[in-house]
Amino acid sequence: MLAFYADSFVLPLPTGHRFPMAKYGRLRERLKTDCPGVRLGQAEAATDGELALVHTPTYIAAIAQGGLSAAAQREIGFPWSPGMAERARRSVGATLQATRAAMAGEGIAANLAGGTHHAYADKGSGFCVFNDIAVSARLMQAEHARHHRMAGGPLRVAIVDLDVHQGNGTARIFASDDTVFTLSMHGARNFPFRKEPSDLDVELPDGCTDAAYLEALEVALDELSHRFEPDLVLYLAGADPHEGDRLGRLKLSFDGLEARDRRVMDWAWQRRLPLAFCMAGGYGTDLETTVQVQVNTYRVALEYHRRWAAAAVQRGN
Incomplete structure (x- = not known):
């Protein structure tokens, strides 16, 4: 299974900053030893043209040239630096490469x-x-339109966002777009405190445990199935619903999160929908807790990648 990384492009942060930058390099180390079936590749940087499918030219230029105001940097939570700008492009590039790979037969x-x-x-x-x-949803739609000009309609994308925080930016970007379905399942009282309406928002109470979470997910996926027929799934597999997360406020166990991942990936597999996933949030009091949640996600994903590979062999025969 292909997975793309950009942790060699380190964002310099001041001492005491609460963002756990080290988790990315640590995850790559763990995948090398624990999940040898994962083929790791360094992410390419997203281009201005790719970013402009979603972001305004003024904002892209401000990130590239260091033109962000102090207030804008505070809202992001990172001070601007050339490393910050490069890492941001590579992070987008990694999801673009993963999505292309999933769509191309992986x-x-x-x-x-x-x-x-x-x-x-x-x-x-x-x-x-x-x-x-x-950006990945928009680029896949554009590439699909180029290759299928005379057949079918637009590529339809389901975004399944299971980070503990609501996907407010994504919801706003696709607010009036019926070719992208945004599902966000998140803590009701968690950041962002001013939320944007997704196509489907599932708000969870503080302290939500495995059984209630998985039941809510089942209902949400069932509603998604009834309201939308996707061609592609983009999955945010946040580690921050875990009970050991210092920002999450939910109480999911390792087993509960693994069951979550399996349910989403099985939902896509049953429909033979290509799926690209990213790790999203994770702020464990112990960094290794966050990394373990993410390693577990990759273990589940490898099972489904093997199913895709076996199906490809059968088609070849």
């Missing part, structure tokens, strides 16, 4: 980072600079 592929769902078209927020999921 069936499932991943970004070791990404899930930057708080970024709007014209600004960043909540540790999110560019919106990798939105």
